[in-house]
Amino acid sequence: MNDTLKLILQLMIPGLCLGCVYGLNGIGAALLYKGSHTINNAQGAVVGFGALLGYSLQNRGLGLISSTIIATIACFFVGVLLQVGVISQIEKKAPIYVVIATLALSIVITNANYLIVGSYTYDSAVILINVSKYLHIDSVNVDILWSNIVAIAVSFIAMVSVHFFLNKTKFGSAMRAAAMDPFAAESCGISVVKTRAVTWGIMSALGALGGCLTGPLFGVSAGIGIAAGAKGNTGAVLGGYGNMYGAIIGGMIIGIVETIFGYIYSPYQTAFTNALFLIFILLLPHGIMNEKAIEEG
Amino acid sequence: MGHMLELSDFHYYYGQIHAVKGISFYVDEGEIVTLIGANGAGKSTTLNSIAGLTRALGVKGRITYKGVDIAGKSGHNICKMGMMAVVEGRHVFPQLTVYENLRMGAYRRNDTKEVLKDIEEVFDFFPRLRERREQMGGTLSGGEQQMLAIGRALVNKPDLILLDEPSLGLAPIIVEDIFRKIKEINEVNGTTILLVEQNSNIALHTASRGYVLQNGEIVIEGKCEDLLNDPKVQHAYLGLT
Amino acid sequence: MKKAIRFVSMILCLVLLCCCLSSCGQKKEEEGNGDGDLSGKTLTIGLVSSLADNTGKLHQEVINLFIDKWNKEGTLYGANVKLVAYDNLNNGAQDTEMSIKCVQKLLSSDHAQVIIPGQLSNIIQAVGGLINDGEAVGIGLGLAPTWMEQGWEYVYRTALNNNFQIPSVTATMNSLNQKNIAILYQNTDNCLTFRDSIKAAAIEDGLNVVAEEMLADGSGTGITGQITSVINSDPDTIFVTAMGGSFGTVVKQLRQSGYKGMIYIGQILMTTEVDSIGDEEVNGVIMCSPYVSYERIEDCNNDFVKSCLQEFYDKYGYCPVDDQFYKMWDAMLLVQNAVLAAKSVDAADMQKAISTLKFDGTAGTMDFTKGSNECYYGARAWVYTGQGVGGAPVALEDWLTMDVSKKVIITKQS
Numbered sequence: 001m002n003d004t005l006k007l008i009l010q011l012m013i014p015g016l017c018l019g020c021v022y023g024l025n026g027i028g029a030a031l032l033y034k035g036s037h038t039i040n041n042a043q044g045a046v047v048g049f050g051a052l053l054g055y056s057l058q059n060r061g062l063g064l065i066s067s068t069i070i071a072t073i074a075c076f077f078v079g080v081l082l083q084v085g086v087i088s089q090i091e092k093k094a095p096i097y098v099v100i101a102t103l104a105l106s107i108v109i110t111n112a113n114y115l116i117v118g119s120y121t122y123d124s125a126v127i128l129i130n131v132s133k134y135l136h137i138d139s140v141n142v143d144i145l146w147s148n149i150v151a152i153a154v155s156f157i158a159m160v161s162v163h164f165f166l167n168k169t170k171f172g173s174a175m176r177a178a179a180m181d182p183f184a185a186e187s188c189g190i191s192v193v194k195t196r197a198v199t200w201g202i203m204s205a206l207g208a209l210g211g212c213l214t215g216p217l218f219g220v221s222a223g224i225g226i227a228a229g230a231k232g233n234t235g236a237v238l239g240g241y242g243n244m245y246g247a248i249i250g251g252m253i254i255g256i257v258e259t260i261f262g263y264i265y266s267p268y269q270t271a272f273t274n275a276l277f278l279i280f281i282l283l284l285p286h287g288i289m290n291e292k293a294i295e296e297g
Numbered sequence: 298m299g300h301m302l303e304l305s306d307f308h309y310y311y312g313q314i315h316a317v318k319g320i321s322f323y324v325d326e327g328e329i330v331t332l333i334g335a336n337g338a339g340k341s342t343t344l345n346s347i348a349g350l351t352r353a354l355g356v357k358g359r360i361t362y363k364g365v366d367i368a369g370k371s372g373h374n375i376c377k378m379g380m381m382a383v384v385e386g387r388h389v390f391p392q393l394t395v396y397e398n399l400r401m402g403a404y405r406r407n408d409t410k411e412v413l414k415d416i417e418e419v420f421d422f423f424p425r426l427r428e429r430r431e432q433m434g435g436t437l438s439g440g441e442q443q444m445l446a447i448g449r450a451l452v453n454k455p456d457l458i459l460l461d462e463p464s465l466g467l468a469p470i471i472v473e474d475i476f477r478k479i480k481e482i483n484e485v486n487g488t489t490i491l492l493v494e495q496n497s498n499i500a501l502h503t504a505s506r507g508y509v510l511q512n513g514e515i516v517i518e519g520k521c522e523d524l525l526n527d528p529k530v531q532h533a534y535l536g537l538t
Numbered sequence: 539m540k541k542a543i544r545f546v547s548m549i550l551c552l553v554l555l556c557c558c559l560s561s562c563g564q565k566k567e568e569e570g571n572g573d574g575d576l577s578g579k580t581l582t583i584g585l586v587s588s589l590a591d592n593t594g595k596l597h598q599e600v601i602n603l604f605i606d607k608w609n610k611e612g613t614l615y616g617a618n619v620k621l622v623a624y625d626n627l628n629n630g631a632q633d634t635e636m637s638i639k640c641v642q643k644l645l646s647s648d649h650a651q652v653i654i655p656g657q658l659s660n661i662i663q664a665v666g667g668l669i670n671d672g673e674a675v676g677i678g679l680g681l682a683p684t685w686m687e688q689g690w691e692y693v694y695r696t697a698l699n700n701n702f703q704i705p706s707v708t709a710t711m712n713s714l715n716q717k718n719i720a721i722l723y724q725n726t727d728n729c730l731t732f733r734d735s736i737k738a739a740a741i742e743d744g745l746n747v748v749a750e751e752m753l754a755d756g757s758g759t760g761i762t763g764q765i766t767s768v769i770n771s772d773p774d775t776i777f778v779t780a781m782g783g784s785f786g787t788v789v790k791q792l793r794q795s796g797y798k799g800m801i802y803i804g805q806i807l808m809t810t811e812v813d814s815i816g817d818e819e820v821n822g823v824i825m826c827s828p829y830v831s832y833e834r835i836e837d838c839n840n841d842f843v844k845s846c847l848q849e850f851y852d853k854y855g856y857c858p859v860d861d862q863f864y865k866m867w868d869a870m871l872l873v874q875n876a877v878l879a880a881k882s883v884d885a886a887d888m889q890k891a892i893s894t895l896k897f898d899g900t901a902g903t904m905d906f907t908k909g910s911n912e913c914y915y916g917a918r919a920w921v922y923t924g925q926g927v928g929g930a931p932v933a934l935e936d937w938l939t940m941d942v943s944k945k946v947i948i949t950k951q952s
Contacts, residue, residue: 007770010795014762134796143796170404177390177401184388187348188449189376189405217794219786219814227760255760262763266751267725269763 006140011259017148017217019255020155021210025232026239026247027162028203034242035179035199036091041102042082043207043232045109047225050075050208052117055220068212072205079204083197113222151213158209159248162202166244175199207232231255238280240287249288299364301326301489302347302380302457307358307368309342309351309513316342318513319358324457324491329483331492331500331521333534334510340493341385343510344459347491348382349375362457377405381455385462385493387442391435395426395445398434402449412452419448422478440471447475451482457489458482464496472496476503497534501525509534577616581883583873584650584674586640586665588632589625593657593862598623600866601654603853604874614877622648632656634664641665645672651885652677652873657697657862659685666693674885675892677872679865682731686911692889696868696904698828698914704735706826706917707802708743710934711775715949716800720749720773722764722788724780732779732804748773753780753788765791774949779804786814793819799947800824800921806831806861807922807931817924822946823931826917828901830931831859837930843900864900868913871899872906 025043032040050071057067082105090101134143166172178185178195186192211225218224232247235254239246254273261272281287300323309317317339324330332340345351347360349372360368367375372382381402390398399419403412420427423444429437434445443463450458460479464472476499482488494500501507501521509517509530517530524530583601587594598621605619624640626632637655644650645668652675655665659680666685669676669692676693678685683701685693711719719740723733733750740747749771751764768776769792778788778801789801793815803825812820829843835857838844846867851857872892877883880891895906904913920931923942937943 007766010766010770011763014766014795018760018762133794145794147794170400173393173397173401174404177393177397180390180392181388183350183384184390185401186350186372187376187382187384187388188401189373189453190401191371191373193371217791219790221786221814231760258760259763259766262751262754262761263767264763266754266764266767269752269760270754 002140006142009137009140009142009144011263012256013144013148013152014217015256015259016252017151017255018214018259019235019252020152021214021228021251022231022235022255023248023251024155024158024206024210025229026235026251027159027244028199028206029233029236030239030242030244030247031175031179031199032203033236034244035175035182035196036098038095038098039102039233040200040203041099041229042105042109043203044226044229045106045113046075046078046082046204047207047211047228048113048222049078049109049211049225050204051211051215051220051224052113052222053208054212055215056117064216068209071212072209075208076201076205079200079202080197082204083200084193087200088193088196110222110226117222145217147213147216151217154209154213158206162206162244171195171198231258234277238277238287240289243287243289246287246289300324300361301363302491303359303361304343304347305359305361307343307346307360308356309339309346310355310357312355316355316513317346320508320510320513320515322508322515322518324489326456326489327483327487328506329480329490329492329504331494331504331507332510333494333497333500333507335534336495338510339513340495340510341461344382344461344491344493345384347375348372348380348384348459350382350384373405376453379454379456380459381450381453381457382459383446383450383461383463385465387439387446389434389437389442389445389449391433393434394431395429395434395437396431398445398449399426399452402452405453415452415454419451422451422481423448440467440475443467443471443475444478447478447482451486455488457491460490460492460494462494463492464494464499472499479503497530498536501535575615576877576881576883577612577618579617579883581614581617581619581652581873581877582648582650583619583621584641584644584648584653585621585623585656586626586637586644586654586661587623587656588627589623590627592860594623594625594627596858596860596862597654597656597866599854600850600863600870603850604870606853608874613874614883615881617877617883622650626656626661632658632661634661637661637665638668641668641672645669645674650674651883651888654679654866654869656680657865662693663688666690669693673889675873675876675888677869679862679869690911692885694872694892694906694911694913696872696899696913697865698901698917699912700732700735702912702915703826703917704732704739705743706919707736707777708739708745710824710826710919711740711745711802712743714775714800716745716774717949718746718748718772718774720751720768720771720776721747722751722753722768722776722778722780724753724784726781729779729781729804736777736779736804753784761788761791762795765795765797768792769795769797772950773799775800775802777802777804786811789815789823790819798822798945799950802826812922812924819924820922821924821942823922824919824934825931826919827861828914828917829861829864830920831861832857832930833859842898846900868899868901868904871897872904872913 028043032038053074054067054071057070087098090097133146135146135149136143166176174190175195175198178190178192182192210228231254232251235251236247238253239250257276258273261269303323305321306319307317308319334340346356349370353369356369359366362378362380390401399416406412425441426444426448463475480503483490492500492504501524504521507521507524508515585597585601587597601621605621608614608619626637626640628636641653644653653669654677655662657679659682662678662680663685666676666688670690673692678693678695679697681697681700683699686695721733723729737747749768751768753761753764780788785803785807792801800822803823806827832838835844835847835851838847847857875895875897876888876892879895880887892906897904901914906913919934921934921937922931923937925942
């Protein structure tokens with residue numbers, strides 16, 4: 001019994017941690033899809049950029065917490081800049097090229113990352129609480145990394161904050177309104193350019209936060225976010241594309257399922273995870289939260 | 298100061314298609330002016346261009362509002378100048394509650410207390426909306442959505458409301474109700490209204506002046522009583538022979 | 539008059555010729571075949587590599603270092619040595635077809651006596667036959683056993699054949715009494731081959747493979763399940779074969795999941811990768827390799843290697859961390875010793891001489907006398923300590939005497 005519990009904890013906690021990071025990326029994907037019906041392929045590259053930024057701030061002597069906060073905020077502005085400088089310009093002229101443009105952006109940013117730091121992985125400071133790396137649970141004799149627990153906790157806080165921002169503030173409601181009907185929003189005096197820029201900002205900031213949180217676990221490298229960005233997107237589809245709560249749940253499912261399959265039979269880990277995704281989409285074409293039904297009301 | 302809103306030699310192009318071909322008209326403060334015409338005459342395009350909701354690239358000519366040229370400005374900036382468009386097809390926010398929809402109407406206002414009072418006033422004006430207060434905008438009936446769209450514009454306390462096809466898809470009895478309210482808004486609040494309508498009969502009975510748009514050009518203009526008696530208008534738009 | 543001059547000069551020439559011949563004969567008796575004075579002769583070394591990137595740059599730098607030295611000091615009996623380098627990079631990767639063309643050109647128009655077709659085994663496999671038929675001296679820097687199995691008489695290797703590395707790994711495991719091993723591998727050709735070889739060698743050496751898990755290709759993060767599975771199989775030690783650049787993540791995850799044993803890795807760690815894992819976690823990572831890379835020359839405690847690194851540093855101003863440095867250095871030592879022994883820059887003479895050569899290289903004695911065209915037959919075990927010595931590992935024997943070794947569970951059985 002204890003062994004089973006131990007195994008569950010060993011798999012669930014890191015799986016959930018990964019899932020939270022995918023979820024953070026999924027929120028951005030969902031908000032963006034809802035708002036402008038497009039996909040951001042550059043998300044993973046921005047995650048890598050944020051993680052590297054956080055790492056280099058640590059190298060300059062800043063603490064883990066302050067460097068994470070600064071990297072997150074900085075990436076908010078990076079996202080805003082990308083939207084205002086590149087995406088909105090393309091949207092104005094040829095909206096169908098936006099997806100391709102994000103693909104190009106992804107390559108540019110990732111290569112810039114490589115150019116600056118090289119193809120190496122760096123060691124990010126490990127989160128220590130009471131001078132221990134692990135939380136030891138005596139009853140089942142299992143060590144859980146504080147880094148995992150902190151990553152889960154911080155992700156939850158970030159998710160709840162985004163929820164409150166979108167539902168309880170005027171600008172948040174305006175963002176939702178602009179996402180539902182940009183035409184009407186503009187007529188109500190809401191600047192859609194601004195809400196879209198903030199959407200990109202939030203998406204990039206959440207990605208960077210996820211990158212900084214996984215740094216202590218996997219090390220930091222230029223390409224660290226590529227998988228996380230893509231899986232965030234997959235999670236968002238699983239959850240019902242365009243629904244941010246679905247994206248969170250979808251991301252968590254992917255993180256946990258991936259870890260469990262890795263444990264059960266690793267050679268088919270990716271195949272199983274993706275097959276499950278396909279089955280899911282076939283059975284529930286509108287995702288867990290049935291986004292289509294909500295929209296059609 | 299001249300007219301509140303004035304268009305002179307206004308053109309609109311959808312790429313190669315010349316949709317509006319150099320029209321000029323004006324709206325004075327406190328008036329209800331209507332633009333009537335058949336489907337595809339360019340009414341909605343004109344109205345959306347005034348509100349800054351069309352592609353700025355397509356707009357040619359001058360649109361002056363309160364003495365400022367607003368041609369090609371973006372919609373949210375024009376809205377800040379006290380003009381509010383109720384666009385065709387209602388366009389309420391489907392996943393916001395009725396109350397939230399109204400709050401969005403007051404987006405440019407920062408006096409929260411006053412806004413709450415004004416929202417109550419809208420509820421007084423459209424009691425049906427009060428009953429649906431916490432319901433999602435997307436779940437309302439067509440008439441209710443139209444009320445919500447107009448209510449949303451009212452909360453903004455605009456000087457000019459642009460109304461596009463308020464009668465579209467509504468039962469005749471509800472249409473009458475809506476137009477009575479429109480008239481009331483004009484009379485009680487002194488709000489200027491530019492009304493675009495396919496239902497020429499009710500539009501001409503509501504407004505004081507009217508313009509008839511045909512294939513992107515103004516063909517007849519004048520007082521509504523005159524237009525109602527004009528045989529050409531009677532024949533083409535009122536269904537009388 | 540003219541006739542007289544012509545006659546006298548002819549006589550003079552004959553006398554000179556006789557002198558030359560007689561002196562040759564004397565030397566021949568003393569030191570074997572070839573000419574003691576090669577001035578006026580040219581030795582052409584052909585290189586086929588990705589010239590624009592770091593690897594190709596390093597290759598050229600090492601060759602030029604030797605050539606400059608040889609030509610300046612007349613080391614090779616005054617022979618003039620030159621490098622002809624061709625680029626085989628096509629669409630960002632070294633291209634087989636381009637390499638073949640380069641080698642053809644080196645043979646037919648440059649008449650290169652020595653041809654070095656780079657470090658990639660698939661490229662060497664493709665061009666080895668050409669070099670062999672052209673009867674030039676071919677020197678491959680690749681590690682795969684495949685191309686050496688072709689039976690090419692004139693293609694040599696100045697690196698360690700993977701097949702010789704694996705027995706060192708299992709032998710080290712046995713010597714440390716590590717009986718139960720787990721394997722983590724990535725889904726690439728190279729890693730799969732490595733996994734199969736290590737499994738076969740383990741079984742032959744009486745070891746048990748208690749778990750093997752694949753690290754999904756391309757995803758650096760979703761590996762927790764595999765790591766847990768491997769650790770729960772309770773192995774004495776874990777062997778990891780992965781693409782360069784991925785070790786950091788894998789080792790870090792193993793350590794963070796609470797694994798305290800030794801971790802064998804299939805290839806050399808770059809110093810930057812060591813940094814990425816972190817000092818405490820890298821302690822106990824072990825590998826079998828002929829050489830290790832040093833971030834600073836001071837970190838090296840092998841005098842021979844140190845002098846090579848110093849020579850390179852003096853010329854180019856940086857310390858090479860890529861192991862291509864060692865392979866190419868050994869290749870140049872082979873050329874030098876072959877010419878010195880053959881006293882000729884003729885490829886056939888050099889080939890004859892190579893089979894008798896036994897000299898010191900960067901990874902110990904390079905022994906070509908076994909007739910296999912290989913020179914190294916075993917690897918040493920090196921352990922990373924995380925003790926801040928520039929990321930360089932120490933020899934296993936030394937590590938076992940250090941305090942940090944006590945932090946690692948070497949075997950669970952004793």
